[in-house]
Amino acid sequence: MNHTERIVLARQSLLGVSIGDAFGDSFFGDEDAILERIATRSIPDTRWEFTDDTVMSISVCEELEAQGDINQEQLVKRFIACHDLDPRRGYGATLRRVLREIAEGEDWQTVSARVFEGQGSMGNGAAMRVCPIGAYHYDNLQQVKALAAKSAEVTHAHPEAIAGAIAVAVATAIATGMKLGGKSLSPGEFTDAILTQLPESDTTSRIAKAKTLPYSYHTETLKKVLGNGVNMTAQDTVPFVIWCASHHLNHFEEALWKAVSILGDRDTICAMVGGITMMSAPGNSVPKAWSEAVEDVGNSIFRTNAGNPSL
Numbered sequence: 683m684n685h686t687e688r689i690v691l692a693r694q695s696l697l698g699v700s701i702g703d704a705f706g707d708s709f710f711g712d713e714d715a716i717l718e719r720i721a722t723r724s725i726p727d728t729r730w731e732f733t734d735d736t737v738m739s740i741s742v743c744e745e746l747e748a749q750g751d752i753n754q755e756q757l758v759k760r761f762i763a764c765h766d767l768d769p770r771r772g773y774g775a776t777l778r779r780v781l782r783e784i785a786e787g788e789d790w791q792t793v794s795a796r797v798f799e800g801q802g803s804m805g806n807g808a809a810m811r812v813c814p815i816g817a818y819h820y821d822n823l824q825q826v827k828a829l830a831a832k833s834a835e836v837t838h839a840h841p842e843a844i845a846g847a848i849a850v851a852v853a854t855a856i857a858t859g860m861k862l863g864g865k866s867l868s869p870g871e872f873t874d875a876i877l878t879q880l881p882e883s884d885t886t887s888r889i890a891k892a893k894t895l896p897y898s899y900h901t902e903t904l905k906k907v908l909g910n911g912v913n914m915t916a917q918d919t920v921p922f923v924i925w926c927a928s929h930h931l932n933h934f935e936e937a938l939w940k941a942v943s944i945l946g947d948r949d950t951i952c953a954m955v956g957g958i959t960m961m962s963a964p965g966n967s968v969p970k971a972w973s974e975a976v977e978d979v980g981n982s983i984f985r986t987n988a989g990n991p992s993l
Contacts, residue, residue: 685750688818692743695817695854695957696979699739699810701968702938702956703732704976707772707949709942720943730975733772735953737764738811740984742833746818752832758790761837764984772949774914777807780837794839802839806911806919809834809846810950813957816854820862820961823879826855845883846916850954852879853924857931857962869893869928876924888921897929901943911947923951927958934963935972 708728709716719726741760745752762785765773773781776797783793797803812830819825830851834844856875860867867875873893880886892908904910908925909918922944930937934956941955942948960968979985 683821688750689747691817691820691858691961692746692814693979695813695858695961696736696739696743697973697976698934698960698968699813699953699957700732700736700979701960701972701976702941702952702954703735703949704728704730705938705956705972706942706952707731707733709945709948713945716945720939723939729977730972731977732979733949733953734765734777734807735772735810735950736977736979737768737771737984738807739814739953739957740764740979740982742811743814744986745833746814750818752815752829754790754832754836757833758784758836760986767983774805774807776803776805777837790836794835794837798840802843803837804840804842804915804917805838806843806846806914806916806947806950808838808843809850809916809920809923810953812847812851813854813954813961816851816856816958817858817961820855820858823852823855826851827879840916841881842883842885842916845881845885846920849876849880849885849889849920849924850958852876853927854958854961857927857958860931860962867931869897869925869931872928872931873924883917885917885920888917889924892921892925892928895925905944905946909946910944911951914947914950919947919951920954923954923958926951926955930955930959931962932964932967934959934967935969936967937963 708726745757762781765781784790815829827848830847831844834847853876908922911919926941937955937959941952
């Protein structure tokens with residue numbers, strides 16, 4: 683598969699990220715009202731505008747477009763430029779500070795490593811932006827892992843954040859390979875395939891735990907065992923993402939309704955679930971109304987080549 687064909691895959695995953703992101707972001711508000719909306723499958727009034735999850739994924743995708751690789755210096759410059767174009771997109775306080783200090787001339791390695799008293803950030807922000815990497819390099823898991831780690835390190839130096847990024851990128855790669863190869867995997871088989879690629883970490887242990895939880899479990903039980911991103915850490919977010927995607931590999935819309943039902947960091951959870959399942963699910967499971975309503979990634983102000991997405 684050549685570079686152009688791989689970019690088509692990366693952009694397809696990016697579209698899934700953007701739909702999931704905007705979908706999930708529309709479900710913030712009064713919890714009782716939101717739960718009623720979810721129960722009746724009624725999307726709140728929304729502009730279908732995506733958040734920093736998609737904005738940063740665009741930058742990752744553009745790095746792939748440039749060379750099929752991740753240049754860390756260039757990636758962090760893209761992150762800074764896109765943040766400054768519209769800072770209101772939901773960036774967390776720590777990430778804002780990291781980007782500001784790098785923009786002011788500090789080395790990204792120093793800045794990334796010193797946050798949280800020198801531990802580095804274990805936030806879910808590294809995992810939320812890597813789906814295009816998995817789609818592009820779907821047939822080379824070693825490259826997927828390497829680039830996911832590189833993309834994470836510029837802002838999230840903690841091993842848990844890096845493990846979470848690798849998990850989501852590998853999940854996307856496996857999902858892509860399933861569809862292209864006409865293969866089917868059970869939730870357990872899908873999760874096992876991911877686990878074989880992950881470093882030892884709390885995030886990995888929780889993904890292994892996720893494999894044991896049946897689909898019949900109540901959402902509150904899943905939340906207690908796996909988390910729902912309320913702490914915005916990789917280990918509190920990625921395990922549920924993998925669980926949710928593993929049970930909905932053949933249906934994009936169902937995946938997002940299940941993803942949003944756990945509440946918590948719903949835009950980020952839905953972005954990752956969307957980016958993964960977009961690659962394995964048939965196209966007719968992606969509501970046309972959603973893909974047409976979501977903010978246009980190809981012509982976004984955050985794209986270097988806005989207005990000419992073929993470049």
